[in-house]
Amino acid sequence: MESYKKIYYEYQTQARGLLTEEALLARFNKLALWYGARLKAYLPADKTAQCLDVPCGYGNMLYFLKSKGYSNIQGIDLDAKQVELATMLGLPAGEGDVFELLSDKDQKFDLITSFDFIEHLDKDDALRLLRLSYQRLNPGGVLLLRAPCGDGPFGTHDTWNDLTHQWGMTSNVLRTMLALNGFVAVKTLDERPQPTSFIDVIRWLVFFPAKAFASAMCMALGMRPPAIWTRSMIAIAYKPDSEN
Numbered sequence: 001m002e003s004y005k006k007i008y009y010e011y012q013t014q015a016r017g018l019l020t021e022e023a024l025l026a027r028f029n030k031l032a033l034w035y036g037a038r039l040k041a042y043l044p045a046d047k048t049a050q051c052l053d054v055p056c057g058y059g060n061m062l063y064f065l066k067s068k069g070y071s072n073i074q075g076i077d078l079d080a081k082q083v084e085l086a087t088m089l090g091l092p093a094g095e096g097d098v099f100e101l102l103s104d105k106d107q108k109f110d111l112i113t114s115f116d117f118i119e120h121l122d123k124d125d126a127l128r129l130l131r132l133s134y135q136r137l138n139p140g141g142v143l144l145l146r147a148p149c150g151d152g153p154f155g156t157h158d159t160w161n162d163l164t165h166q167w168g169m170t171s172n173v174l175r176t177m178l179a180l181n182g183f184v185a186v187k188t189l190d191e192r193p194q195p196t197s198f199i200d201v202i203r204w205l206v207f208f209p210a211k212a213f214a215s216a217m218c219m220a221l222g223m224r225p226p227a228i229w230t231r232s233m234i235a236i237a238y239k240p241d242s243e244n
Contacts, residue, residue, distance in 0.1 A: 008163045013081050018058060021088055028063040028089075035064045037194035042142060042236045048072055049110035050138075054098040054117070055079075059086030061113050062093060076101050099125075102132035110138050115146035119165045130181040137239040143183065147174060149190075149233035152226035171228045174235050183237035191230040 018024050044051070047069045053061045056075025059082075065073045075093040077083050086093035098117075101107060112133050118126045133143050148158035150168045159168035169177075171188040178186045193203035215225035 005164050009079055010081070013079075013085075018085065024058065024085060024089060028060050031060050032064045032067050033196040034194050035061075036068065037196055038189065038191070039144065039234070040068075042144060043068065044070075044110050044142070046110070050074075050108065051111040051113070052076075052101075052107075052109045052136075053113045053115075054101065055114075056083070056086060056091075056093045057116075058082045059089060059091040059093055061115060062086060062091040063089065065113075066091065099128065099132065102129070102136050105135075107136050108138050109136055110141045111144070112137060112141070113144045115144075118145060118147050119159070119167060119169070120162075122166055127177060127181065130177055130183075134181050134183060134239055139239060140241045141239045143178075143235075143237045143239075145174070145178075145235040145237070146232060147235070148231065149188075149228045151228040151233075152230070154229075154231045158231040171233055171235075174233070178235060178237040182239070184240050186235065186237045188228060189234045189236065190228045191232055191234065 013019075018027055043065075048071055051065055051070050051073040053065070053073070053075040055077035056062055057077055057079070059075065062073055062075045073092055075086065075091065076096045076098060077086075077093065078095065078097060080095050083093045083095045114129065114133070118129060121129060130143075137143065148165070148168055149155050150159060150170045155168065155170075159165060175186045175188060192207050193200050195201040195204045211229055214229065218225040
């Protein structure tokens with residue numbers, strides 16, 4: 001019997017409608033603006049840094065890194081159809097198993113990105129992903145990780161909007177998991193609007209007073225406000241410059 005995951009992933013690929021170069025570029029360019037505004041401070045300064053995206057899906061993060069001038073980028077994904085879409089844009093994506101690549105002791109990276117993946121794994125494999133990512137990073141390397149966030153009242157949307165999600169986490173749980181595996185300077189970012197267009201400037205300006213008001217309401221009700229109000233979060237974690 002065919003796996004429900006395979007059936008669902010095949011459906012998602014079709015349902016997104018991102019099957020042409022034009023559609024992919026429109027989506028990727030929009031994402032690249034947000035990534036650039038929110039994440040640029042955490043990217044390696046050296047444009048020749050070794051960068052890995054696991055799994056790479058249809059290539060949105062690879063596209064972003066390439067657009068920022070990074071020359072040594074690599075992505076891997078088990079889904080052949082997703083890899084095909086990424087390579088249609090000339091992105092360095094390959095078909096393969098994330099855990100096999102991360103288990104290769106000859107591989108070393110300065111940046112590892114893993115967006116919308118950890119929630120698809122069981123908890124043992126989630127910890128294994130973080131452990132292997134730590135081992136494959138060079139000293140001072142950084143891991144960028146995106147996942148649904150259960151902190152606020154809207155977190156269940158991203159946690160359970162996919163049939164293949166295994167579990168959900170709060171920002172505290174994710175920070176703890178990263179610290180358990182040796183990462184330092186761990187922080188979590190919300191996915192607030194960024195001022196990249198006229199409409200987004202308005203949303204960006206409204207976000208801060210709206211967040212302050214909602215937090216005040218929580219405190220008035222005797223509850224601690226969520227650390228992350230948005231439905232998903234991005235964690236930034238570093239491997240120490242020295243492990244001594």
